[in-house]
Amino acid sequence: MTQPTTLADFLQDAGIPAALREGLLSVADACRDIADRVERAPLTGHLGALQQSNVQGETQKALDVIANDIFLDVCGASSAFAALASEEMEQLWAREGRSDGPYLLVFDPLDGSSNIEISAPVGTIFSILPRLDDRIGGTVLEAEFLQPGSRQAAAGYALYGAQTLFVFSVGSGVAGFTLDRADGSWRLTHPDMRVPPLSAEYAINAAHRRHWDPGILSYVEACEAGASGPLGRDRNMRWSGAMVADVHRILVRGGVFLYPADRRPGQAAGKLRLLYECAPAGWLIEQAGGRASDSRTAITAIRPGTLHQRVPIALGSADEIATFETYAGAED
CATH class of the missing domain: 3.40.190.80 (D-Maltodextrin-Binding Protein; domain 2)
Structure with a gap:
């Protein structure tokens, strides 16, 4: 049986601009790392809450902080992104010398983290926003992030459940990929996701x-x-x-x-x-x-x-x- 298409090949074949392609692949890499940390949390002692709160006033789980740090390390190193903003951080985050990135990344690093202790589904949500051409290369301002959702260049989520899934859109439908643990690749398993019109x-x-x-x-x-x-x-x-x-x-x-x-x-x-x-x-x-x-x-x-x-x-x-x-x- 032929293996399903990989995420990298899918993005290449779809003609996604190089910078956006790089950004999406870095997000997928971060999500793969988070999936591993979620799966191993009982073995590494990272279940439970910390004695601290995030900017929302919500008690942080150990994995909230770990997942946020993974995004900063992995996606912060991508030349696609000039700056990042997270639900877990009060202010935007920018790496020195990366202001020429054409995109901004916003994310909830670990949605539903209260489910961790009961091994119920958790996930990551992300959005990639374009910078204005005349801002690229300049200091990133908070106002640049304040764009309506209709301007998103890409958005999606990872779901860490019975399977680890990566689902996203670049503005032309929705595709879903499943993590193949055998080789660490994301493989296309849901090529054209559509919301069924009727449901109970x-x-x-x-x-x-x-x-x-x-x-x-x-x-x-x-x-x-x-x-x-x-x-x-x-x-x-x-x-x-x-x-x-x-x-x-x-x-x-x-x-x-x-x-x-x-x-x-x-x-x-x-x-x-x-x-x-x-x-x-x-x-x-x-x-x-x-x-x-x-x-x-x-x-x-x-x-x-x-x-x-x-x-x-x-x-x-x-x-x-x-x-x-x-x-x-x-x-x-």
Whole structure:
């Protein structure tokens, strides 16, 4: 049996510009290294939390810091990137002498790290943004990162689960690769991922139900009502604890993922970060024929105001998101 195409060959054959190709390969290399560290964490003593918090005020896991450092070491050495920004760092990071890189990299190094101790799926989310031509070679400014998701040159994720997967788009569909442990290569296993238009699955953290706005609650109650309710179909709720895993499930099986704003302190603007999570995931879902919204505006149309801006998000099958927006908008 012929081995599936490697990531390097795929990018070469697709005619991806050399700098973007180099950047994507460096991200894939970092994700391969992180996959190894995740797999070996119980053996190396890197399970559990540290006595410190990140810029978001969230307690860091040992692997959050390790994964972030791997990105800085591997992708920071790539000539494709002038600077990097991470969910785990307050400010952007730039290596001396690399301001001529034509791209910027933003990433969540280890999404869902609370799943580590129970060996449930975790992942990495990344986005590659273009620099303006007149800025290349100059000092990188934070404002350069504040681009809407529609301007992404590439975005994707790695999923560290039953298989280690690398899924991305460069603006012309979505392709998925599986890590071949035998030789360390990424091989094409999901050549044209499309969000199925119909599904019986939705994902939301029901523990926050009492804090939801009325429109969100009404939509979830309609889902729960099943075939006899207004949506006319029995449904199952799925919640993985890692956005990457839920996005991957939607790419394979359809459905919706919801993380709305709510009335808890600090959650009025949403929980997830626009640059590091929502914009790349939303763009990927759009490239696969789905939709992503904050309930009113396409996620990829929102221009960030800060590196760590939070937003509510609903993403998934296009018709399902349209239905969700109808319910969410009814509270206005």
